[in-house]
Amino acid sequence: MSKASSLTINATDHIAVIDIGSNSIRLVIFKTMGRFPFPLFNERVTCRLGEGLETDNLLQPKRIKAALETLQRFDSILKSLPNLSVKIVATAAARRAKNADVFLKPAQEILNHKIQVLEQQEEAHLVSIGLLSNFNINEGLIADLGGGSLELVLVKNSKMVHSTSLNIGHLSYKPYSEIIQMLENIPWLNKASGLDLFGVGGSFRALGSAYIYKTKYPLGMLHALTISRMAINSLLNEITADPPNLEGIPEGRRFSMVKASEIISSLISISKVNTLIISGTSIRDGIIAQEFLEHPNFTSDQKKDPLHIACAEIAENRLRFSLINEKLYKFIKPCIESSTDYMGNLNATRLVKAACLLSEICWDEEPSMRANLAFEKINALPIYSLSHPERLWISLAIFYRYNGIKSMTEKPISSEFILTHSQQEYAYFIGLGLRFGLIFSAGINANLDKIKLYLRKQTLTCAITKNGAHLFTSQNQLRLKSFADILSLKTKIIYQN
Numbered sequence: 001m002s003k004a005s006s007l008t009i010n011a012t013d014h015i016a017v018i019d020i021g022s023n024s025i026r027l028v029i030f031k032t033m034g035r036f037p038f039p040l041f042n043e044r045v046t047c048r049l050g051e052g053l054e055t056d057n058l059l060q061p062k063r064i065k066a067a068l069e070t071l072q073r074f075d076s077i078l079k080s081l082p083n084l085s086v087k088i089v090a091t092a093a094a095r096r097a098k099n100a101d102v103f104l105k106p107a108q109e110i111l112n113h114k115i116q117v118l119e120q121q122e123e124a125h126l127v128s129i130g131l132l133s134n135f136n137i138n139e140g141l142i143a144d145l146g147g148g149s150l151e152l153v154l155v156k157n158s159k160m161v162h163s164t165s166l167n168i169g170h171l172s173y174k175p176y177s178e179i180i181q182m183l184e185n186i187p188w189l190n191k192a193s194g195l196d197l198f199g200v201g202g203s204f205r206a207l208g209s210a211y212i213y214k215t216k217y218p219l220g221m222l223h224a225l226t227i228s229r230m231a232i233n234s235l236l237n238e239i240t241a242d243p244p245n246l247e248g249i250p251e252g253r254r255f256s257m258v259k260a261s262e263i264i265s266s267l268i269s270i271s272k273v274n275t276l277i278i279s280g281t282s283i284r285d286g287i288i289a290q291e292f293l294e295h296p297n298f299t300s301d302q303k304k305d306p307l308h309i310a311c312a313e314i315a316e317n318r319l320r321f322s323l324i325n326e327k328l329y330k331f332i333k334p335c336i337e338s339s340t341d342y343m344g345n346l347n348a349t350r351l352v353k354a355a356c357l358l359s360e361i362c363w364d365e366e367p368s369m370r371a372n373l374a375f376e377k378i379n380a381l382p383i384y385s386l387s388h389p390e391r392l393w394i395s396l397a398i399f400y401r402y403n404g405i406k407s408m409t410e411k412p413i414s415s416e417f418i419l420t421h422s423q424q425e426y427a428y429f430i431g432l433g434l435r436f437g438l439i440f441s442a443g444i445n446a447n448l449d450k451i452k453l454y455l456r457k458q459t460l461t462c463a464i465t466k467n468g469a470h471l472f473t474s475q476n477q478l479r480l481k482s483f484a485d486i487l488s489l490k491t492k493i494i495y496q497n
Contacts, residue, residue, distance in 0.1 A: 022050025400431025
């Protein structure tokens with residue numbers, strides 16, 4: 001499978017990506033933060049460059065004018081920022097149109113940059129790497145539905161094994177029967193039977209928005225939203241009905257949502273996939289991920305969990321006295337042994353480490369509001385390596401890290417709909433443990449060397465060094481007891497020379 005051409009990136013520069021799609025043109029400016037390139041600016045303009053393309057394979061003058069006007073604005077923004085690395089790609093509309101140069105030539109003059117028109121395989125590759133570099137997918141079918149094309153990639157053992165691109169998109173005029181025929185002609189699509197479908201692109205996100213609206217789903221994050229096959233088919237049937245029910249669909253997506261739903265419904269029917277998982281990633285994430293993964297300075301990061309990379313870089317910008325997060329994880333790690341009976345299919349080690357890294361995320365907010373602000377902030381972080389239960393577990397643990405056992409602030413009710421009672425209980429336990437460690441140490445690294453935890457059977461032992469005894473006040477002893485009480489553990493305190 002081919003790759004997009006390389007872009008040299010200076011690790012201290014900002015990176016701008018312009019994605020010229022068949023429906024919209026988007027400019028995203030990223031802060032180059034290792035493998036977590038946080039978006040500093042993100043603007044999308046619906047230009048419908050590919051509208052009417054199926055009729056004669058020609059871009060329409062009105063649509064070209066709208067696209068060039070948008071690029072003039074984007075060029076003015078780019079010129080305002082020094083030391084900027086720029087990558088510009090165009091997809092199906094520019095790839096398919098016989099008169100593409102009528103748009104591309106003035107567009108390149110406006111931007112003073114080469115526009116890379118991606119081949120079908122390149123587009124599929126970048127869409128896939130954008131998702132796979134963030135989200136742990138062992139096997140599944142990735143589908144990126146744009147205005148002018150549908151990219152499909154089959155993943156097995158976390159590797160891309162098959163891919164294809166079809167000239168059907170939500171701006172398409174093709175009838176339902178022709179869409180079905182095109183999908184039936186993909187020889188490997190039956191291998192997706194029973195797998196999850198990972199939906200990339202605005203049409204899939206619009207479906208997710210409608211699902212959240214109709215079901216009153218308690219978490220607003222679209223990325224990793226998981227919808228059962230029965231629920232998604234019901235939703236698609238409502239949208240493709242006559243008249244269509246478009247409740248919950250964002251206004252800007254309604255004009256093409258019936259055709260998008262026809263394509264998605266056909267794909268689900270032919271491939272026989274299981275649940276639909278909405279992806280918040282895009283081709284732009286693939287461009288950035290590929291550049292960093294291929295950059296020699298980032299070799300050591302390739303084997304690290306992208307969740308921990310993102311959390312560590314967020315933590316680095318929230319310093320109090322020092323970066324205490326790694327030492328905090330070492331402090332709380334002995335307690336993870338108790339997680340087996342509580343966490344179900346959630347990886348406690350991975351999530352506790354992430355919670356430690358994010359433990360100071362709201363330390364500088366008004367004290368009475370920290371718990372709820374931390375909960376909401378973590379649920380809204382643009383981190384794509386978390387499922388909804390994982391995200392909620394971390395946010396709940398940090399809620400308790402700030403709230404402690406106070407009853408005046410009620411536990412966020414959304415966690416009760418997504419996490420089991422045991423998972424919530426364990427988040428309470430770890431949250432109080434983090435609170436105990438951070439208050440004992442005053443958030444200072446050196447002080448955590450004066451205390452160790454041991455968990456054996458049903459006893460939580462706290463070992464204090466001689467020079468840490470004055471830090472372990474009676475109030476901190478009560479915090480230790482509250483921490484242990486969550487899992488009905490006994491406490492034991494020993495002082496060491």
